[in-house]
Each structure stands twice: as structure tokens, then as C-alpha cells.
Amino acid sequence: MLKEERFDYILKKLQTDHKVLHTELSNDLQVSEDTVRRDLEVLAQNGLLIKVRGGAIPHSPNPFTFNERIGIHEDDKKAIATKALSFLHDGQTIIMDGGTSTYALVKLFPPSLQLTVVTPSIPIAMQLMEHPGVEVILTGGRIFKSSQVTAGLDTIRMLEKLRADICFMGVCSLHTEVGVTGPHMEEAAVKNVMVQSANKVIALVTSEKMGTAEPYKVCNITAMDTIITDEAGLALASPYRQLGINVI
């Protein structure tokens, strides 16, 4: 049996059962559980399902009703978010980009913090609605369901009129020469305006995204003032430091 046939079977079963178990698949496909595990690993990496202990569940469109965000790189992101906290002070106006790193950051906001936060991200807006000291401004526009942010002309227009102290940017891909890039044209355009509307740009990026690139350009790497990452070791960080960027 070809590996692709197994993939096919797994995805079909997932669609009908809404879950798959290692034990079941091992039996159905007549391969060891290790092979099943490796298959699920591949499928998960291609975003076709979510691996969980004991098997896998479908990729869900809604992170609030489902739990796919639970546990994924959580420690890395929390470490990054903790470092980012020190840049925040009462009275600032902050642009908070969408993404899981920035989401982790707003979850750590101390209750006493007094800020104005402008964001295109619906999860971030929801999170901050509970925060008594934060004024939340949501940029308008069409909602991109996959990333749960607004984007498009209306979003850009609102950001253009803004003057923020800091922009915290959740970065998809970072490369010394190509700069900051993302997978979607419209979201990249929005990020570009964010960069221009803030006095200071801080990128939040997990180390595995450094040195990679995607189709749509956001801005040059020199537009970043600070890069916060989980692994600020010399090898990864020095190319950016040579460009005058603060890497922590």
C-alpha cells in the first residue's frame, strides 16, 4: 500500500469520524503505530489536521470553540511575549498585529496597564475587551476567516490616519535580504501600513521563522527596530545585529 493511499484513508476517516486514533489506524492500515504517527506528522505539517495525544482531530476554523492553539509552541510564544512586556508603558498607543504571538502578549497584559490598542485582529480585540484599562480600536474591513483579521482598503485607511508609539508585529517570515514577507497580499499590505504608522516597530518571531521568506513583501528588514525571539543566540541574531537591529 502506498503512503499516499494511507494519507487518503486517514483524511477520509477524519472527515467522517471527526477524529482518528493511532490504534485504529494501525489496525485499519496494517502498519505499525509508529508509521501512523509519522503519517499524521506529515499531514499535520501540511495543515491538513491537528495532531493530539492518541491520534488527530480536524483542523477547525474557530480557535475559540476549538483547542488547536492550546499547547502549540506555547512556551516559546510566552517567552517572547514576556520579553515584549517591558516595552509597554501607561498612556501609549499601540498597534497590535494579528497572530498567535501578539495574542500571547495581550493575554499577559497586567490589569493595571493603561493603553490604547489598535488592532485588526478579532481574537485580540475580544481578549482586550475584558481589560478595564485598555481602549480598543478595531480596524474595519473584510474579515479574513483563516487568520481572523480584517484587511483591505478600509483597514489601511484607518491605519494611515494613525500615529502610534509602537507597532508589535507578528511576523510570518523574516530574511536579512528579502525583509519581512507574508503569505497573503492583502494582509501584507495592511502590515506595511502598520509599520509606517508607528514610531517604533517590534517584531515578535519564533526562531524557526527566521531566515525564511514568503511571496508578499511587507517591508525591508531595516524597518524593524527590535526583533524579539525565543532563541537570540549569536548565529541567528548576528546578521540582524549588523544591520543595527536590536535582537533580544
Next chain:
Amino acid sequence: MLKEERFDYILKKLQTDHKVLHTELSNDLQVSEDTVRRDLEVLAQNGLLIKVRGGAIPHSPNPFTFNERIGIHEDDKKAIATKALSFLHDGQTIIMDGGTSTYALVKLFPPSLQLTVVTPSIPIAMQLMEHPGVEVILTGGRIFKSSQVTAGLDTIRMLEKLRADICFMGVCSLHTEVGVTGPHMEEAAVKNVMVQSANKVIALVTSEKMGTAEPYKVCNITAMDTIITDEAGLALASPYRQLGINVI
């Protein structure tokens, strides 16, 4: 049974029952109460619910406002929403005002419906993000935490540029002479623009709000084309019918 299935069950039960108990869940899921407790711990940490002694309650950022109002008069609102459904057809552009009545309506959208929905309401936007056929456009602006809508100049600007087929309006107070009124100036201003930007205005209003008034005026009563209510009896409805408004 996968842990994630338990999470799913707990969240679903929470949505229908508005509470969950350790003892019940332990029985339903066939695991110890300790495991239930640990599950609730995880869900609480991810902001999906609030742990309380003996179980958990839904996560409500604004317990005294929007979320509290969900559930009261639920049957009435569902009846109103069902009537409203017949006005919807594929391809329309709809303005969906904030409020629990309109929220009840979008929850009833059949999966096959193809619409563009413009809304200032974050709960409505979240609900519609899960709907595959609906394009969601969120109006930008400052978030009013009590009602979970955006309002202000940015919101008005986005709505002004719009031409919608129908505006579904969740009405706070309705009076034959005073017209449509609301408790907040900015939200009233937004509603006013919504009325102007739609070809047809349909008010969703529970009967106890008819004949009442609040400080800020939205528009004249004659701006309404149709009023949908749970109690369309002669006594309540006839004053409006005499003004040429369709009451159902």
C-alpha cells in the same frame, strides 16, 4: 476518548446549559472528577470558560451586559429571528446591527445561504466567521465594551459609503411619536447611518420594548419598513400599521 473530545463536549454543554458541574461531567465523560477539574483548568487558561466552585460557567467578558442579555427572552428572540429569516435571499448585502435579537438571527442562518454581511458587532462577526457562505465585513472604530460593538466616526464613515439591501436593526426602544431611540449617543448615531444606507429597514424588537423611549434618537418611526416582534396582536401593532409599517 481523546482529551479534545472532552473539551468539545464540555464547551458544547456549557453553551446549551450555561453551566457545567464536576459531578455531571465526570459521569457524562466517564472520567474522574480530578480529570474534569484539570480539563476545566486548561479551558479556563485559554479563556474559554470561567472556573467556579463545583464547575464552570461561560466566559463572559461583560457579564452584566451582552452576555447576560443572551438567554433572557430567548424564546421570544428565536421566534422573531425565525420570522426574519424569510427576508433573506442569496446574493444580498445585509447590514446587521448589534444586539441579542440580531445575534439570534445570524445563529439561525442556514449553511447554504450566500450573503455579504456588514456589522459593527463582534459577537455577530465571530458567529459568521464559521459560516462558509457569508462574507463578513466589520466596521472599524472604537469598541464599546458594554455592547461589544464598534462605534464612532470611523464606523459611520464605513457605513456611509455603503448601499445595502436590508438593514436588520436591533431596537432598544420604539415609540410611535418619538421614533427609534437608544441609550448611547454614539451607538444611536451609528444606527442612524445604518438606516440611511439600506434600501429597506427591518426592526427586530421584543414586545416589551414597544412604546418605550430612551435619550438618544436614532430615526423616525416611519424609517422602518417592517417591524418583527413576538407579539403582533392588534393592540400593540395597530398604531404602527396605521403609519404604513408592516408589523409581523
Next chain:
DNA sequence: CATTATCTTGCAACTTTCTGCAAAAATATG
């Protein structure tokens, strides 16, 4: 203030996952 129910903590049994490795199968090369 005593009683009862609930919560926390540490622990041991158990299950699942990770890691390195070697055999088998598939593919490439001369």
C-alpha cells in the same frame, strides 16, 4: 464554630511519544 463539600498537591500506575537503530524495500547508478 462545627460540618460538609470542594480544591490542591504529590504520587504511582499507566499510556503515549520520542529517539536511535537496523532490516527491508525502493530507487539510482555504473
Next chain:
DNA sequence: CATATTTTTGCAGAAAGTTGCAAGATAATG
């Protein structure tokens, strides 16, 4: 066609995660 190389697969032991239990701490209730 024989041989070398890569890929795939299964296995075993170590590591990590999950679960239920029990004892002590804490909170609610009359």
C-alpha cells in the same frame, strides 16, 4: 544486472504526558 544509496518501516528503551487516588488545606453553610 549487480551494487550502492536512499527511503521507509518496525522495534526497543527512555522520556514525557495523563489519569485516578489519597491526604491535607480551603472555603461554604447553617
